Amino acid sequence: MTEPLPGPDFVQLLDPAGNRVQHPDFSYSGTDADLAADLRDMILARRIDTEATALQRKGELGLWAPLLGQEASQIGSARALRDPDLIVPSYREHGVAWCAGVDPVDLLTTFRGTGMTEWPSRPANFHFYSFVIGAQTLHAVGMAMAQQRDGVVGNPEPADNGATIVYFGDGATSQGDVNEAFIFAASFAAPVVFFCQNNQYAISEPMVLQSKIPLYRRAAGFGFPGIRVDGNDVIAVRAVTAWAMERARRGEGPVLIEAYTYRMGAHTTSDDPTKYRQSAEEDSWRAKDPIERLKTYLTRVGAVDAAWLDAVAAESDALAERMRTGCLALPERGLETFFDQAYADTPELLLRQRDEHLAYEASFEESR
Amino acid sequence: MPEFKLPDPGEGLQEAEIVRWLVAVGDTVAVNDILVEIETAKSLVELPSPYAGVVSALLVAEGEDVAVGTPIIRIGEDDAATEVTTGPVLTEAAAEPVAEPQPSTPAEDAGRTAMLVGYGAKGGAVARRPRKGGGVVAVPETDQVSEAYDTANPVSRKIDEVTPSDRLDATASGDYLPPPGRPSAGARGGRRPLSTPAVRRVARDLGVDLNQLVGSGANGLITAEDVVAAAAGGLPGRDRRSPLRGVRREMFKAMTASLQVPQATAMIEADVTGSVEMLELLKARREFTGLRVSPLLVFAKAACLAISKIPEINSSYDAERDEVVLHGAVNLGIAAATPRGLLVPNIKNAERMNLVELTQALNAMVAVAREGRVQPYDLANGTFTITNIGVFGVDGGTPILSPGEAAIMCLGTIRRKPWVVGTGEDERIEPRSVCTVSLTFDHRLVDGEAASKFLSEVATIMSNPGLALLF
Numbered sequence: 001m002t003e004p005l006p007g008p009d010f011v012q013l014l015d016p017a018g019n020r021v022q023h024p025d026f027s028y029s030g031t032d033a034d035l036a037a038d039l040r041d042m043i044l045a046r047r048i049d050t051e052a053t054a055l056q057r058k059g060e061l062g063l064w065a066p067l068l069g070q071e072a073s074q075i076g077s078a079r080a081l082r083d084p085d086l087i088v089p090s091y092r093e094h095g096v097a098w099c100a101g102v103d104p105v106d107l108l109t110t111f112r113g114t115g116m117t118e119w120p121s122r123p124a125n126f127h128f129y130s131f132v133i134g135a136q137t138l139h140a141v142g143m144a145m146a147q148q149r150d151g152v153v154g155n156p157e158p159a160d161n162g163a164t165i166v167y168f169g170d171g172a173t174s175q176g177d178v179n180e181a182f183i184f185a186a187s188f189a190a191p192v193v194f195f196c197q198n199n200q201y202a203i204s205e206p207m208v209l210q211s212k213i214p215l216y217r218r219a220a221g222f223g224f225p226g227i228r229v230d231g232n233d234v235i236a237v238r239a240v241t242a243w244a245m246e247r248a249r250r251g252e253g254p255v256l257i258e259a260y261t262y263r264m265g266a267h268t269t270s271d272d273p274t275k276y277r278q279s280a281e282e283d284s285w286r287a288k289d290p291i292e293r294l295k296t297y298l299t300r301v302g303a304v305d306a307a308w309l310d311a312v313a314a315e316s317d318a319l320a321e322r323m324r325t326g327c328l329a330l331p332e333r334g335l336e337t338f339f340d341q342a343y344a345d346t347p348e349l350l351l352r353q354r355d356e357h358l359a360y361e362a363s364f365e366e367s368r
Numbered sequence: 369m370p371e372f373k374l375p376d377p378g379e380g381l382q383e384a385e386i387v388r389w390l391v392a393v394g395d396t397v398a399v400n401d402i403l404v405e406i407e408t409a410k411s412l413v414e415l416p417s418p419y420a421g422v423v424s425a426l427l428v429a430e431g432e433d434v435a436v437g438t439p440i441i442r443i444g445e446d447d448a449a450t451e452v453t454t455g456p457v458l459t460e461a462a463a464e465p466v467a468e469p470q471p472s473t474p475a476e477d478a479g480r481t482a483m484l485v486g487y488g489a490k491g492g493a494v495a496r497r498p499r500k501g502g503g504v505v506a507v508p509e510t511d512q513v514s515e516a517y518d519t520a521n522p523v524s525r526k527i528d529e530v531t532p533s534d535r536l537d538a539t540a541s542g543d544y545l546p547p548p549g550r551p552s553a554g555a556r557g558g559r560r561p562l563s564t565p566a567v568r569r570v571a572r573d574l575g576v577d578l579n580q581l582v583g584s585g586a587n588g589l590i591t592a593e594d595v596v597a598a599a600a601g602g603l604p605g606r607d608r609r610s611p612l613r614g615v616r617r618e619m620f621k622a623m624t625a626s627l628q629v630p631q632a633t634a635m636i637e638a639d640v641t642g643s644v645e646m647l648e649l650l651k652a653r654r655e656f657t658g659l660r661v662s663p664l665l666v667f668a669k670a671a672c673l674a675i676s677k678i679p680e681i682n683s684s685y686d687a688e689r690d691e692v693v694l695h696g697a698v699n700l701g702i703a704a705a706t707p708r709g710l711l712v713p714n715i716k717n718a719e720r721m722n723l724v725e726l727t728q729a730l731n732a733m734v735a736v737a738r739e740g741r742v743q744p745y746d747l748a749n750g751t752f753t754i755t756n757i758g759v760f761g762v763d764g765g766t767p768i769l770s771p772g773e774a775a776i777m778c779l780g781t782i783r784r785k786p787w788v789v790g791t792g793e794d795e796r797i798e799p800r801s802v803c804t805v806s807l808t809f810d811h812r813l814v815d816g817e818a819a820s821k822f823l824s825e826v827a828t829i830m831s832n833p834g835l836a837l838l839f
Contacts, residue, residue, distance in 0.1 A: 054400045054416040059375020269377065272411025324399070 004214070004228060004260060011240050012230040016288040018296030026239045032303035038079060038234050039294050039304065040312050042071040045095035046291065047316035048104045049265075051323045052094070052111065056269040060327050061111040065092045069232070069264030072290030073197045075099060076237025077165065077259070080245055084152055084162035088127045088140040092197075093167050100126035104319065105326035114330045116341055133168075134175035137194065140166030141181045144192035144248075153191045154251030163191035163248035165241070171202025173218065174210050182222040182256075189253035193244045194219075196256065197231060199263035204276040219256035231261030232290040262288070334361070369444035370419045371427070376436045377406065377413045383435045384408045386428050391441075395423045403441055419443045563590040574599035582608070615709030625771045633766040634819045635806040638827035639787055640666075644801045646833045655724045659731050663803070664702075664756050666830060667779055669726060671754060672698050672719040673839040674825035680814050681807075681822050682752045683774045692813055701753035701770060702730070704737040712753055712770055713737055713746035758782060764804035774813045777826070780804035803830070 004010040011026050049067045056064040067074060074095030081087060087100055097107055102119040109115035110129060117128040127143075130136035144164040147153055152162045172178050173196060185192050198215055200207050211218070219226025229240040237259055244255035262285040266273050273282075298304040339354035340346055346354075374384060384406040391403050400416040407413075425442040428434050561578040563571070567590060571578050576598045583590035612620060643666040651661050675682045679694045686693050700718035704711050713736070715721075715729045736742055753776040755767050764780035780803055787800035805826060809819045829836050 051400075057375065057377055057413060057415050058418040059373070059377075060418075266411075269413075270411070272413070274412065320400075 006230070009214075010228050010230065010260070011236045012233050013236040013239060014230075014233045014293055014297060016232070016293050018293045018300060020235075020297065023236070026236065026243065028235045028239045030238075032298060032301055035235065035294065036298055036303050036308070038075055038238070039291070039298055040315075041075045041079070041095070041099060042234065042291050042294065043312050044316050044319060045071050045075060045098050047320055048094055048098060048107075048323065051320040052104075052108060053265070053269060055108070055324065055327055056111070061108060061269075062113050063268055063270060064111050065268045066263075066265035067092050067094050069262050069285065069290070070197055070199060070259075071095055072234035072294070073195075073231040073237055073259040073261050076234040077167075077195055077241040077257075080238050080241035081165060083125065084147075085245065085249075086125050086127065086140075086143050086147070086162065086164040088136045088143065088164060088166040089129055090133075090136060090167050090169060090172070091129045091131050092169070093129075096167065097126060100124045102126055104323050105330070108323070108327050109330055112327060112330055114332045116338060134172035134177040134181075137166050137168055137172070137178045137181035138184070140164050141185045141188075141190050141192055144185065144190035144254075145188055147191055148188070148251075153249060158246075158249065161191075161249035161251075163193060163245050165193045165195055165245065167195050167197065169202065170196060170198040170200065170207055170210065170215060171205065172196075173215055174202065179222075182219070182224075182254075185254040186223040189251065191248035191251065192254045193241065193248055194254060194256045195241065195259065197259045197261055199231075199261050201263060201267065201273075201277070203267045203271060204273075206277075214258065216256055216258035224254045224256065226256040226258065228258045228260055231259030232288050232293070234290060234294055261290075336361075369424065369442055370421075371439040372403070372415075372418060372441045372443065373437050373439050374406070374434050375415070377408055377411070377415070381408045381436065383433050385433050386430050386440065387412065388430055389426055390414075391423050391426075393423050393426060397421065397423060397443060417443065561590055562588055567592050567595055571595045615706070615711060619710045622771055623768060626768045629769055629771075630811045631769055631808050632811050632816070632819075633806055633808045634816065634823055635764060635804060636823040636827045637802060637804050639789075639800045639831040640782060640803045641801040642832050642834075643830045644782065650723070656727060659727050660734070661727060663782060664754070664779065665723070665727055665730060666833065667756075667777070667805075667826070668700055668702075668715075668718065668730065668754060669723060669836070670826045670829040671752065671777055672700065672721075673829060673836055674822050675719065675752065676839060677825060678818050678822045680818050681775045681809070683813050684751065684772050685774075685810070685813060695751045697751065699749050699751045701750035701773070702733060703753060703755035703767075704734070706737045706742065707740045708742075711737060711742050711747065712750060713742050714750035714753075716749075753777070754779065758803065764806050766806060767808045769808060769810060773810075775807055775809040775819070775822070778806045778808070780806075805830075 006012040015021050052064045053066050055061045078096040078099035101124050106119040155161050216226035216228040229236050336354050339350050387405040387407050389404050397417045398420050402414045403417050404415050421443045428440045570592050576595050581590050585591045650656050683694045697717045698719040699714040699716050701712040701714035753770045756779045758779045758781035761781050765778050767776045767778045782801050782803045784799050785802040786797045789798050790796050807819050807823050
């Protein structure tokens with residue numbers, strides 16, 4: 001598949017060389033200081049990711065799904081959100097989680113196998129990770145329809161309005177769930193933004209085998225706008241997401257955003273991408289690194305300098321150290337605690353199963 | 369002094385190969401510095417250092433396969449570091465480590481030999497915990513997992529490696545596939561009986577073979593009631609209905625029409641020993657090579673000869689002209705049980721055939737009937753019929769006429785029986801081959817005398833085939 005060129009169909013506001021470019025429909029009105037904050041988030045998100053990957057390699061995590069290369073898509077979109085928006089991630093949205101205020105150590109519980117999802121999802125408006133491919137899109141449409149019914153959509157005062165954003169990958173678009181979610185969202189004009197990070201591979205399946213047309217054009221068939229944005233351009237992602245969310249909050253229905261990016265790392269730590277892609281392809285994308293291009297721009301305009309970058313590096317080192325120690329200190333939950341986490345009022349059947357499990361555990365001579 | 373044990377870098381892997389060390393003894397490493405490249409069944413991965421310090425020993429040599437949980441490197445600034453700073457340390461160091469007790473608590477060890485989620489997470493303990501009061505031998509789960517997920521062969525390969533595909537021989541293998549159509553009930557490998565998963569489960573639990581059941585539901589669907597009833601000692605008798613079609617319908621019509629004719633039956637018990645002996649002679653002759661020779665053949669020939677003396681046996685009634693027709697030709701019908709049902713194909717002009725020709729004609733007709741390829745021409749214009757119910761083992765019967773024919777001869781089974789032979793002083797009982805022959809006849813066209821004479825002639829020829837020369 002030939003890569004998209006900047007133009008009306010491919011929104012780009014910062015090119016890979018770090019130059020701001022114009023787009024007929026989209027622009028960014030924020031300050032360079034705002035962009036420096038984005039850069040800090042991206043650097044920290046990458047550090048969270050590399051540290052977790054290292055923890056898995058040391059045997060401290062069972063699995064990790066790296067986000068390497070997708071920082072701009074995640075930080076740019078997450079920074080376009082605000083209360084009372086709802087965020088529904090898949091399992092790779094560590095950068096979005098960071099922006100939503102979720103402690104990276106809490107993210108590790110699922111991957112270490114010590115708990116299910118430990119973060120306080122309600123205050124952060126950040127839903128649990130979904131490991132079932134594409135299933136969360138249906139949940140998100142339901143949550144958006146609930147927002148409609150709760151009256152947080154289309155109010156005259158913009159600050160009262162909220163919408164739902166749901167994250168998924170290119171592979172998920174081949175799932176029935178995602179297509180059903182599109183249909184429901186269109187039919188009910190649900191205030192939901194479908195944020196697809198097209199990182200080019202559904203594990204090992206390249207995009208070209210999954211779709212005969214660019215993904216963003218599928219939206220037209222379902223009856224709502226689709227737009228493709230440079231997923232490695234944090235400015236463009238932020239501008240496009242802000243537009244789509246505002247439109248949804250006003251009650252004008254869903255939008256599909258295809259953030260065209262690249263997964264620089266493996267699908268998960270169990271995966272070896274050298275088995276299915278050429279290193280030349282990885283090199284070409286390394287030249288489009290989302291962090292490098294923003295750093296280049298901000299350094300050139302003088303918004304950040306070496307001291308600033310050193311400070312962020314020190315901050316990320318401290319964060320990594322906190323993750324290392326925090327990971328090892330994660331309390332190991334007994335299986336019985338999981339029975340309490342699915343329902344507000346745990347049904348009788350689950351209580352009975354919990355008791356059976358406790359009796360089974362008690363039948364051993366030593367405890368876990 | 370901390371040691372780094374090989375973690376599980378994938379999901380549920382057992383071992384990995386140390387491909388390349390990226391640090392040497394004496395190197396100072398920081399946390400997350402890459403120490404080593406390892407290759408598992410799934411991937412080639414780099415392992416970062418969990419510790420900061422000076423590498424004091426590499427415990428495994430490059431190229432070795434090591435189990436998850438094995439210490440592979442020691443990092444720390446103590447006396448050990450000075451011991452191994454010179455010389456080829458790898459082999460020396462690799463031999464020593466496993467025996468060395470680990471400076472960790474026993475409780476920690478139980479969890480730390482884990483492989484599924486690394487030794488850090490205690491949830492991955494591999495040994496089965498002893499049950500209270502149980503003497504069960506604990507089988508390490510690792511063994512079970514190893515057997516279930518053998519990773520001897522890598523699951524993937526580098527994209528650039530191309531393996532030539534094997535050519536397959538262009539020869540057929542195995543039997544031909546069965547022709548399309550409905551498989552017979554209970555056929556092995558055929559379509560399984562129509563039922564539902566729940567009912568199949570019930571059948572499995574009750575030990576009922578669904579192939580043996582006839583379903584009572586729509587389209588023969590086997591229901592749970594059918595299964596339960598079968599398990600409780602068999603199904604009650606159930607009516608089975610089928611439409612009257614094809615050959616069965618023709619038989620139904622023909623036999624009903626037959627009873628419009630006033631008919632009577634006469635019988636004779638014949639000593640056919642002479643014919644049976646003659647058949648043995650014929651079988652040995654070259655003319656009959658490859659042909660099936662049976663007593664029916666002799667009966668057919670005998671009937672044709674007898675008809676030449678009593679022609680009304682081979683007659684019919686022309687209702688239109690109210691005339692009796694004595695047929696010039698004997699179109700000899702043979703009642704045959706075929707896959708399609710009862711058919712009576714006939715051998716045209718049988719009276720003109722010698723024994724060889726008649727045998728060939730009979731063999732051909734049997735083959736055609738057995739294969740279900742009987743044509744309307746074969747069935748039309750019969751003048752006389754033989755039915756051989758003896759093949760079913762019965763002694764005899766009273767057949768009814770094929771419509772339009774004046775007589776039908778019925779052969780019983782040939783049995784060895786005590787038989788009175790000779791006369792006067794010579795009279796004695798001998799074992800002979802005996803057969804009951806009956807003749808049902810249209811009493812409007814054939815009277816009792818003609819029928820009796822016919823049977824008598826047939827019996828004479830059968831008992832003494834040489835007398836056929838008289839005809």
